[in-house]
Amino acid sequence: MRVLIVEDQVLFAEAMEVALRNRGVEVVGVAPNGEEGLALLPTSDPDVVLLDMGLPDRSGMAIGRAMLELRPDVKVLALTALRDGRVAREALRAGFSGYLTKDTDVERLLRAIESASSGEVTISKSMARQAAGGRSGDVVSLMVSQLTDRERDVLGLLAEGADSPAIAERLRISKNTVRTHVQSILAKLNVHSRLEAAAFAVRHGVVTTGDGRRRT
Numbered sequence: 001m002r003v004l005i006v007e008d009q010v011l012f013a014e015a016m017e018v019a020l021r022n023r024g025v026e027v028v029g030v031a032p033n034g035e036e037g038l039a040l041l042p043t044s045d046p047d048v049v050l051l052d053m054g055l056p057d058r059s060g061m062a063i064g065r066a067m068l069e070l071r072p073d074v075k076v077l078a079l080t081a082l083r084d085g086r087v088a089r090e091a092l093r094a095g096f097s098g099y100l101t102k103d104t105d106v107e108r109l110l111r112a113i114e115s116a117s118s119g120e121v122t123i124s125k126s127m128a129r130q131a132a133g134g135r136s137g138d139v140v141s142l143m144v145s146q147l148t149d150r151e152r153d154v155l156g157l158l159a160e161g162a163d164s165p166a167i168a169e170r171l172r173i174s175k176n177t178v179r180t181h182v183q184s185i186l187a188k189l190n191v192h193s194r195l196e197a198a199a200f201a202v203r204h205g206v207v208t209t210g211d212g213r214r215r216t
Helices: 010-022 034-044 060-070 085-093 106-117 125-131 136-144 149-159 164-171 175-189 194-203
Strands: 002-006 026-031 048-051 075-080 098-101
Touching (some): 060 085, 149 164, 149 194, 164 175, 175 194
Parallel strands (some): 048 075
């Protein structure tokens, strides 16, 4: 994956660049403001842009919109200290691929970058609640929208009580792949165990029973 970082806090930008490079991500450029980020976009050809919302020259929202107009195929992921549900909601409506705060750990950020490059949307649970205006149904919808079709399959089997070997056999994938999917599910639903993920799925009707009826 090719990532462009647009961030005016130099130390944070450098730390993020090193962390991503150490995990095999190609950082194609680092811009200290929005205009330089826009100028780098055509030549650096990133898959994903990590964009601060509080830039010194123009708002991150304006820069993100301009980037998406210039390159509709690029994925813009907000990475910001701004915890404002209205801004997060506006960013998602504008076509951003996610909204994360700067205290997000590197592994979570990597998963968000991978999700963005695959066309998925990532938002933390706390920001999802704010973005949805506190309405629990909208929060659940935002969180569930992050799951891939395969992750939904795995979640459905978890809700049936299947363990990793059984899931691997049913879906014809390796146990390591099952583990990767489960870790991603836990992160996206902001739960801490397989049991919590299964309970979430059943409680909110995310999965269906074997006869095709949606669980409630």
